[in-house]
Amino acid sequence: MENRVIIFDTTLRDGEQSPGASMTTAEKLQLAHALDELGVDVMEAGFPISSPDDFQAVRRIARDVRRPVIAALARTRPGDIDRAAEAIEDAEYPRIHTFIATSKLHLERKLKISEEECIEQAGRAVERARRYADDVEFSAEDATRTQLPFLCRVARVAVEAGATTINIPDTVGYTHPTEVAKIFSTLLSEVPELGGVVLSAHCHNDLGLAVANSLAAVEAGARQIECTVNGIGERAGNAALEEVVMTLRLRRDLFDLTTGIHTNRIHPTSRLLSQITGIHPQPNKAIVGRNAFAHEAGIHQDGMLKERSTYEIMDPAMVGVPGSQLVLGKHSGRHALKARFGELGFDLDGEGMERAYRLFKLLADQKKDILDEDLISIVHHGAMKDVPRTFALEKMTGKFGGEWSYATVILRKAGEGEIRADGKGDGPIAAALAAVNEIVGWDIELEDFAIRAATPGRDAVGEVTLRARVAGKTLTGRGASTDVVDAAVRAYLDALNKAAHADSLEEAAHAAATLRGV
Ligand code: KIV
Ligand code: ZN
Secondary structure, rough: OOOOEEEEEEEOHHHHOOOOOOOOHHHHHHHHHHHHHHHHOOOEEEHHHHHHHHHHHEEEEEEEEOOOOOEEEEEEEEHHHHHHHOOOOOOOEEEEEEEEEOHHHHHHHOOOOOOOOOHHHHHHHHHHHHHHHHEEEEEEEOOOHHOOHHHHHHHHHHHOOOOEEEEEEEHHHOHHHHHHHHHHHHHHHHHHHHHHHHEEEEEEOOOOOOOHHHHHHHHHOOOEEEEEEOOOEEEEEEEEOOOOOOHHHHHHHHHHOEEOHHHHHHHHHHHHHHHOHHHHHHHHOOOOOOOOOOEHHHHHHHHHHHOOHOOOOOOOHOOOOOOOOOOOOOOHHHOOOOOOOHHHHOOHHHHHHHHHHHHHHHHHHHOOOOOOHHHHHHHOOOOOOOOOOOOEEEEEEEEEOOOOOEEEEEEEOOOOOEEEEEEOOHHHHHHHHHHHHHHHHHOEEEEEEEEEOOOOOOOOOOEEEEEEEEEOEEEEEEEOOOOOHHHHHHHHHHOOOHHHHHHHHHHHHHHHHHHOOO
């Protein structure tokens, strides 16, 4: 049996069905290019009959993204198939993916057709799709709640009609891995025709079992997994691409199967999807959650400092994450604190270190997150309170609205005077911050951003609080204004000014150590 698993990404179709995840054509195209770079084998670009926008998006992707197979979804209706075929006619590798429900519940209550009619529609749809494309996938919607003998019949008919992939969806995420294994092994033993096509799994996550079920399908002979980045999708979502792929990669000992995914593109693709949809994975989400490589417990941090593999099963770099994080909090110990001080340029020992540790513990009891600016304050006795204004906002103008926003920002930089720059972004705040980045020229990553109304009423003052990582240091920023873009820029500058101050304190500490001959 083939030892490569085909990764069929449906972020642009089933993923987009996630509440609140709808994307514009431009955004879908941007994501499609990212999925191409990620190395997906098949990309389901959309459901062309569902709307003119979906049709356009699939057509653009089919024309622009040439390496992977581009799939378009269609019900078994002739009009759906013709529309799907039209949308992907320019694709280098087109696939039509047609589906019909097969469970008694769906046939009787939703479609109101008999099993015979279902079989007939499935066969006719696949034959029609084959007139347009050599690559045709057939899905039996609600397959896992379908009587197995009937599922076998439908699958056989679809293969005889010309389907090249047979997909078994767990549409409502109801199945358990043991059942999945039984369904797939029965299909393979009862329908020998399936030996000549690809058998595929498409699992939803209503019971949190989508990835486990997909892997059980693979163990039982499936060679295509349908999944989405960050696991987004209808209701509780689909099997998460990153979890499926990393399990196969890390557990070669169990599966001995490969994928074509460039795993170091996982994190950037996940971030892009979150930026586009505004849906961020929960912090403890495997592989792509903010805490996936963060360690707080003292014992774990100590272990990590001695040997990373004591508490990490993969190197974060494998999935494109810059590095593990030892998060300082009330559970952290001296080792981690000393190490972080070292990274910040402060070489603490003896009584200095003990004093810093005592203050750190006091602070950690009062504060959830201890940031680098807090540590600098500990060493420098509150030095991050009155931070000099290295950058001050002089003026900002913008052209907001439409697909892109544009901003011009003038900052006054201490000792250098006024500096002006233009920025572009997918919203006014993104455009304004892009202009600031242009002036500052540092490596800045925005980790958290929140806006709240600080006063009631129509002319409320908006308060922005944010957390930024600037050249490896975490800092907070706060800004308030009646204009939220202005508040955002002020909060951003607050964090950048702290970064500049932290740098100068670090330089001073370094110079003092050099003078002492340390
Ligand atoms: O979950 C499902 O059944 C689907 C099919 C259309 C493949 O998304
Ligand atoms: Zn689905």
